Amino acid sequence: MNYSIISPPSTNIESLLSECPLTPFAPDVIEFISALSDTIFKDNTLKTLPELVALAFWLRPANILKLRSDFETKWRNHFLIGRGLAFHIAPANVDTIFIYSWFLSMLAGNTNIIRLSTHTAPQVQLLINAINSIKDDRTARRFMLVHYGHNEDITAYFSGLCNVRIIWGGDNTISTIRKIPLRPTAVELAFADRFSLCIINAHAFIEMEDKTHTIEKFYNDAYWFNQMACSSPRLVVWIGNSDDADLARTIFWQMLKDIIIKKSPDFIASKAVDKLATMQSLAIKYDNIKIEKTDLNLLNRVLLKTPESIDRTLHCGGGLFYELILSDLDALQCVLTAKEQTVSVIGFTRDEILCFLNKTKPRGIDRIVSVGKSLQFSSVWDGFDLLREFSKEVDIEL
Amino acid sequence: MNIEALFTQKPYSLSKETKHTFLAETLNLLINHHKTHCLAYHKILSATGIEHSSFSTIEDMPFLSVRLFKDFALSSVQQTQVIKTLTSSGTTSQRLSQITLDKETALYQTRALVNIVQDFIGKKRLPMLIIDSESIIRNRQTHSARGAGILGISNFGKDHTYLLDEQMVLNVDTLERFLSVHKDEDILIFGFTFMVWSYLYKRLKEIGKSYDLGRATLIHSGGWKKLSEQAVDNITFKAELKQVCNLGRIYNFYGMVEQVGSIFMECTEGFLHAPNFADIIVRQPYDWSCAPFNTNGIVEVLSILPHSYPGHILLTEDLGMIYGEDTCKCGRMGKYFHIEGRLPKAELRGCSDTHAYSPLH
Numbered sequence A: 001m002n003y004s005i006i007s008p009p010s011t012n013i014e015s016l017l018s019e020c021p022l023t024p025f026a027p028d029v030i031e032f033i034s035a036l037s038d039t040i041f042k043d044n045t046l047k048t049l050p051e052l053v054a055l056a057f058w059l060r061p062a063n064i065l066k067l068r069s070d071f072e073t074k075w076r077n078h079f080l081i082g083r084g085l086a087f088h089i090a091p092a093n094v095d096t097i098f099i100y101s102w103f104l105s106m107l108a109g110n111t112n113i114i115r116l117s118t119h120t121a122p123q124v125q126l127l128i129n130a131i132n133s134i135k136d137d138r139t140a141r142r143f144m145l146v147h148y149g150h151n152e153d154i155t156a157y158f159s160g161l162c163n164v165r166i167i168w169g170g171d172n173t174i175s176t177i178r179k180i181p182l183r184p185t186a187v188e189l190a191f192a193d194r195f196s197l198c199i200i201n202a203h204a205f206i207e208m209e210d211k212t213h214t215i216e217k218f219y220n221d222a223y224w225f226n227q228m229a230c231s232s233p234r235l236v237v238w239i240g241n242s243d244d245a246d247l248a249r250t251i252f253w254q255m256l257k258d259i260i261i262k263k264s265p266d267f268i269a270s271k272a273v274d275k276l277a278t279m280q281s282l283a284i285k286y287d288n289i290k291i292e293k294t295d296l297n298l299l300n301r302v303l304l305k306t307p308e309s310i311d312r313t314l315h316c317g318g319g320l321f322y323e324l325i326l327s328d329l330d331a332l333q334c335v336l337t338a339k340e341q342t343v344s345v346i347g348f349t350r351d352e353i354l355c356f357l358n359k360t361k362p363r364g365i366d367r368i369v370s371v372g373k374s375l376q377f378s379s380v381w382d383g384f385d386l387l388r389e390f391s392k393e394v395d396i397e398l
Numbered sequence B: 001m002n003i004e005a006l007f008t009q010k011p012y013s014l015s016k017e018t019k020h021t022f023l024a025e026t027l028n029l030l031i032n033h034h035k036t037h038c039l040a041y042h043k044i045l046s047a048t049g050i051e052h053s054s055f056s057t058i059e060d061m062p063f064l065s066v067r068l069f070k071d072f073a074l075s076s077v078q079q080t081q082v083i084k085t086l087t088s089s090g091t092t093s094q095r096l097s098q099i100t101l102d103k104e105t106a107l108y109q110t111r112a113l114v115n116i117v118q119d120f121i122g123k124k125r126l127p128m129l130i131i132d133s134e135s136i137i138r139n140r141q142t143h144s145a146r147g148a149g150i151l152g153i154s155n156f157g158k159d160h161t162y163l164l165d166e167q168m169v170l171n172v173d174t175l176e177r178f179l180s181v182h183k184d185e186d187i188l189i190f191g192f193t194f195m196v197w198s199y200l201y202k203r204l205k206e207i208g209k210s211y212d213l214g215r216a217t218l219i220h221s222g223g224w225k226k227l228s229e230q231a232v233d234n235i236t237f238k239a240e241l242k243q244v245c246n247l248g249r250i251y252n253f254y255g256m257v258e259q260v261g262s263i264f265m266e267c268t269e270g271f272l273h274a275p276n277f278a279d280i281i282v283r284q285p286y287d288w289s290c291a292p293f294n295t296n297g298i299v300e301v302l303s304i305l306p307h308s309y310p311g312h313i314l315l316t317e318d319l320g321m322i323y324g325e326d327t328c329k330c331g332r333m334g335k336y337f338h339i340e341g342r343l344p345k346a347e348l349r350g351c352s353d354t355h356a357y358s359p360l361h
Helices: A013-017 A027-042 A050-059 A061-074 A097-108 A122-132 A152-161 A170-178 A202-207 A211-223 A242-263 A269-285 A329-334 A350-360 B003-007 B016-037 B039-048 B103-121 B145-154 B172-181 B193-207 B225-229 B234-245
Strands: A004-007 A079-082 A085-089 A111-116 A143-147 A164-167 A187-190 A195-201 A233-239 A300-303 A320-326 A340-346 A367-370 A391-394 B082-087 B098-102 B126-133 B142-144 B157-164 B187-192 B216-221 B249-254 B264-266 B278-283 B296-303 B313-325 B335-342
Touching: A004 A122, A013 A111, A013 A143, A027 A050, A027 A061, A027 A097, A027 A122, A050 A061, A050 A097, A050 A122, A061 A097, A079 A097, A085 A097, A085 A152, A097 A111, A097 A143, A097 A164, A111 A152, A164 A170, A170 A187, A195 A202, A202 A242, A211 A233, A211 A242, A211 A340, A233 A242, A233 A329, A242 A320, A269 A300, A269 A320, A269 B039, A269 B296, A269 B313, A320 A329, A329 A350, B003 B103, B016 B039, B016 B313, B082 B103, B082 B145, B098 B103, B103 B145, B103 B216, B103 B264, B126 B145, B126 B172, B126 B193, B142 B145, B145 B157, B145 B187, B157 B172, B157 B193, B187 B193, B193 B216, B193 B225, B193 B234, B225 B335, B234 B249, B278 B313, B278 B335
Parallel strands: A085 A111, A085 A164, A111 A143, A164 A187, A195 A233, A195 A340, A233 A320, A300 A320, A340 A367, B082 B142, B126 B157, B126 B187, B187 B216, B216 B249
Antiparallel strands: A004 A143, A079 A391, B082 B098, B249 B264, B278 B296, B296 B313, B313 B335
């Protein structure tokens, strides 16, 4: 089999297969995770990368121990154990997802094979170096990070060995990999293409004192992964009367533009071309849309007239925002489909949101978060409690 | 001045001021024409806030993404007036551009091409070799870019002789027969850059045959992507062909199925030139502002020929650099430039992480 092992430096499939499942939250595993957190915080390069700092925060002992106590409360009197070998197929869009997926599986008690995309960003290599620097032989025997090209035979090989397969990476990848059989007792988790939005209470935004801080959070949500994560906001829904919405929009986008210029995120020329094609395609397909003028191709906006014009497939990321104006929160119901994942919120209280959910019972939505938390990973993702899914229960009747 | 008047002039005759005024007037009319006759184009202009086109410069005019022709049938004529549909010559897995031509636009294309190419090879029809297989032009209603290119240039030739069989193998006997019949004449050779290199040059080198093509003019097009992967640039291309078969007169051109006819020919100084019918703007991707000369950016092409489809102002996905206007040493008026290849694709960092498993690969 022609795959290359990226980490750990000296491992092989045989030694990985000889390892047994553990019960959740084994001390070695917690130690390994906190060692990586330390390494990131102490590394002068790594700690300047916001995505990695967010990761390191999640990895720190306090958070892992909280996960453990939540898990233990939830599954008290149940006997849970790792399923065995987990095979993770990581996405290319969010460089750090593979760590969350792998570590939760490791915490659940599994051994892990992680297939990394061949198109990874430079910080992934830095992260791998950090992982390789951790001296922990016991945990190092229990995982393998691999790279390989477009080779179904290798995917089939790992799929035939594993007890749980995890597919990150969207609808096309899922449908291709689903054709490759698993062993009869194995299970699969697949993370489909999703769409996320930010809802803004126009009046509350206008009244807000610290607008800059809020918009910086929005900037992080939208621009960290070049607006390519499933939870990056791609649609902004303004809620309020049209005067408020117009004023709020003017202030919001001007301030966002200033922040973009200040932070100067990576600019990819081909994204500008993609966005032009997307906006013009939207104009052809739907009626009465408005392509807003811009002199900065990191921030493009299309004002839509109806929820039917929210074309989730055409959206190409890279700083493109669909906008929709609704008179009240309840009207949001007609925007939400089963595709919606994260709704980030500006200017609504928890009670207002709960009231909306109770009243309208929308089909979509897996997460509702304050602005700035869209990209925060949670151990419950797309409706799956990952720790639970990665482990199996031994039913005991004694 | 109008388009008719241009056909009676040399193709690089308009100096800067005249050309800009002429293009601005003509393209304003064309924008309004397509806005009236193509609903999709109308919707794009409305979405962009353009009600009526009266721009004073071509730089201010709205450009369409060339990609739209792959996803939408953009036409400004009734279906009954369509006499031909051109498609791009992509591989089977790619979506193809569809260009609808009526009689008027097809005629403009032919006449513009004649006007331009005659400036390089003269008015006489020359015996012509085509580095392709005849099968490519069999269907007369739908033409791939390759077929359309061949048929376009065929107007300058006679005794059209296709040198490749359907497996792209050079027919040496046919070549020898052609050369012995036309041994004291000037001849014209046309082919796609990659095919000339792979199926003519490489094959001749491989079989160790050497023919004297010293009286031939080679016109070729189709892009350098495949050759640049083999580290073959225009200079190497010319030098090697000169060496292997004494082929000295070689002209590349830049063109696309979305703007057939108003092609950008390479001059003796090695620059591509905008003819009277067309122009080029290089835009900076960060804000679409116009790049100054000698600065690279994304190429926008403008042509006054497309009446049956809204392909008059297009933003391509090619990178290029303009070196000047009206000042090329070859003496031709108009902007002169180089194409620097395709805009590199962004890493596909989408949740649709398909590149690992996509059927496209």
